[in-house]
Amino acid sequence: MAAKAMLKTRTFDPADMAGMSIAEGLEQAGSRPGGLIMLDDQLLPHHVEYAELNEIALNAAKKLQKRGIAAGDRVCLLSPTSLAMVATLFGLWRLGAVPVVLPSPQRGMHTPVLDAIRRRIEAAVPSLAVTTREWAPPLGKTAPCPVVTLQQLHQTVPSRSTLRVPTGDAPGLLQFASGTTAASRAVLISQDQLVGSIAATGSHMGFGPADRFATWLPLHHPLGIVPLAGIVAGGAEVVMMTYETFVEHPSSWLRTISDYQATVTAAPNFAYSLAARTQQAQRAALNLRGLRVALNGTEAIDAEDLMNTVGVLQRAGMPARAMCPLYGLAEATLAVSAGTARKPVRIVAEAERAPGLTAQGYERQPLVSCGSPVDGVEVEIRDDSGTALPPGAVGQIVVRGPGVTGGYWRSDGHPGSAPVRDGWLHTGDMGFMDAGELVVCGREKEMLRIGGRTLHPAEYERAAECIEGVRAGKVVAFALPDRKELVVVAEAVDTTQALLTAGNRMLAAFRDCVQHVPREVVFIRPGTLPKSSGERQRQVTRARYLSGSLDVVHTAR
DSSP: HHHHHHHHHHOOOOHTTTTHHHHHHHHHHSSSSSSHHHHHHHHEEEEEHHHHHHHHHHHHHHHHTTTTTTTTTTTEEOOOOOOHHHHHHHHHHTTTTTTEOOOSSSSSSHHHHHHHHHHHHHHHHOOOOEEOOOTTTHHHHOOOSSSSEHHHHHTTTOOOOOOOOTTSSSEEEEEEOSSSSSSEEEEEEEEEHHHOOOOHHHHHHTTOTTEEEEEOOOSHHHHHHHHHHHEHHHEEEEEEEHHHHHOOHHHHHHHHHHTTTTTTTEEEEEHHHHHHHHHHHHHHOOOTOOOOOEEEEOOOOOOHHHHHHHHHHHTTTOOOOEEEEEEEOGGGGSEEEEOTTTTTTOOEOOOGEEEETTTTTTGOOOOOBOEOOOOOEEEEEOOSOOOOTTTTOOEEEEEEEEOOSSSSBOTTBOOOOOOTTEEEEEEEEEEEETTEEEEEEEEEEOOEEEEEEEEEEEHHHHHHTTSSOOOOEEEEEEOOOTTSSSEEEEEOSSSHHHHHHHHHHHHHIIIIIIIIISEEEEEEEETSOOETEEEOOOHHHHHHHHHHHHHHHEEEO
């Protein structure tokens, strides 16, 4: 009984998982109870024990080898989450080939979507692209490599070769970074970096092999694929929903956590807010008492919105301490700093900040602490000259640790330029340290300084989303290049009169809340705002605004 109790509280051990490949971890996990639960679009489960998944992965690896794929080759995957897609992913890891998971189109293969996919494929220089029957024909016309369907791949006769198990230094993922401020760039991440990031995060936050992780995030998203790789390698159970199920029925995520008594989950902040609003409106009978760690990261977190979300989920049983804000980025594999399940979310108000704060305009709003650096990661705040700043002073966040990647991927296969100097990653994000914890203010390139004040697009987005008729998460604000002006883009409400009213109210809200009116508010047709798994695509939206390619229905100035 004592040994069992210890297992229930044991976290991942970074020392035990150091240098481990995903394939090695899956082999070890196969000798213990546990596995993968795949939910279809009706939330019906398909259970796969890890011993079985290990055999499926080996079989898939040999089928890929029969198709001419070797260790180190890039293979693009374009598919919604399914057992066949996951089998292919783990097959690539078992072979030592490099997955390049592409965002699945949500509204069909239209020309802009196909162009974006083509650019990523061309950047990856893959040997093969694997996709669905639906998407194979248009992809086949544009991809500079052979294209096969998942069905064709898994019907392939496997090779008879004996495959060695890849070591941890084998390349594990070509991950495209967020495109909010720059054209999307990719980094090459090794298998042991993928495993090590989650080992360090689990040790820091308080989860490990005895936990059950519930996820709906698509596998092109860092918060979807990195936890999957590391948690499976660590032997914990995983419950996987499809992204499409969550988008159509946000309540299904909380229902899945409740039904399967998941102890760990992860998502960007918008998803928690959406799920909480749905729960508040429908009041489903849920039991979230077992949820110990709710990772919240990869986008800015509004303090008031977060606390409202925590309150709603508490009424469904979630412990308040379960909510754990996380700061991470693809260039550092994932987690840099995080809260823990040992203490509640901390909101840093002006009065709590360290003496001598030079917050450059951030002192007007409460900010969310993203916790202390995870195991093995160092964080400093530096000014423009590279000098380390004291606690409370705002500067650029720089990071050093085992997850920091070597450089942006180039089409010739060699590492390109990256903001890494002397081992320190210059993130481009602004923040400060407070009581040993990292507080993130926003992206340096997204900020606009006017009259000694710093304006951030997130302030405008929050103010706009409070206006009746404007959908939460459907607003993007951005600064115009080389001009002291901002633009706000929002998806349109129904009628001309409603648009006029919403525009006027929005401008008034900016005067009151932000005290600076943007150049204009642009309303666009519903469903046309660029998005990527819920992340605000400010750079993409700005590019379309400047090129005149937004589907505009009304403008307010």
